[in-house]
Amino acid sequence: MKDNFPTLESERTILRQFVDSDLEDVFKGLSHPDIIKYYGISFDSLEATKEQMQWFSNLEKNQNGIWWAICSKVDGKFLGAGGLNDLNKENKKAEIGFWLLPENWGKGFMTETMPLIFTYAFDKIGLHRIEGFVETENMNCKKALAKLKFSFEGTMKDCEIKNGEFISLDIYSKLDHKELPITKN
Template identity: 75%
Template sequence: MNLKKMKTNFPILESERTILRQFVASDLQNVFQGLSHPEVIKYYGVSFKSLEETKEQMTWFSNLEKNENGIWWAVCSKTSRKFLGAAGLNDVSKEDKKAEIGFWLLPEYWGNGFITEIVPLLFNYAFNCIGLNRIEAFVETENTNCKKVLEKLNFNLESSLKDCEIKNDKLINLDIYSKLNTQ
């Protein structure tokens, strides 16, 4: 499947309680709220200080012609349609049949099992629609909540990289997790 073609036919994914849809302009405030919140960005690689800065992220989320190596969805409540967060795939490599997974939720929705409900939708899409074999997750070693979620989703811890990146002027460690298409 050509990621460029999805712009006009964006895949909508649904779980029992959520709908994953394409980002729209009215999501700007919610994305800013999430990606400027100290608890959300504590272990996340992207953050913004203004709505203007966030517009660039919105362009990236919604312009698959420029972003042909990834796809992201707005995660919303199926019943209320409220914006809950975002989830998607980065660094999609059809050649190597792999991608990196990413996700975040607004803090008021943490601890409700939404991530363990939506990530299998991403697996299904990656494995069955794109034809990938491997999903990777790079997680800061101190991010215990994310690591617990990945373990619930049967990701395998493959390795730990010590002092491998600088964040906020400090060296950090990353744990590498993977999920293989074993169907």
């Protein structure tokens, strides 16, 4: 585990770096039909899930983003994952991603933990924009983004193919409203 990886805390959760012992929980999440229905990746074995664990650690090394394991503060139980992908420092933006194991749905964990990630993104990384791309049919995710005060920007119709069918993506954003220092060349 890297010493400088940021640990974030809320009232009920700790967001920490992924460790090897999270493998089974990540597999449990990213093989669960209710999670992967709208998620971009899924795995059918523990061995294949190691690819995702490698991806989590490579994001930080390559500065392409950062993801945290979301865990209970009470007992350390793994609840899910959340973070930033496609970090673009030049344009001060990144894409948000998150998922929870189904037994943790409806308990307010996302609305409690995601603001920690937003604050980190805006204050520590210096981002101005966090984007969310959501399959139009994914009502639960859209409700979560509404609770997190994301703005709906529009729909990209038939922009991707999934399972041989075109799907549409709704675009959401959250902006940091601090003044952005713009320098002219």
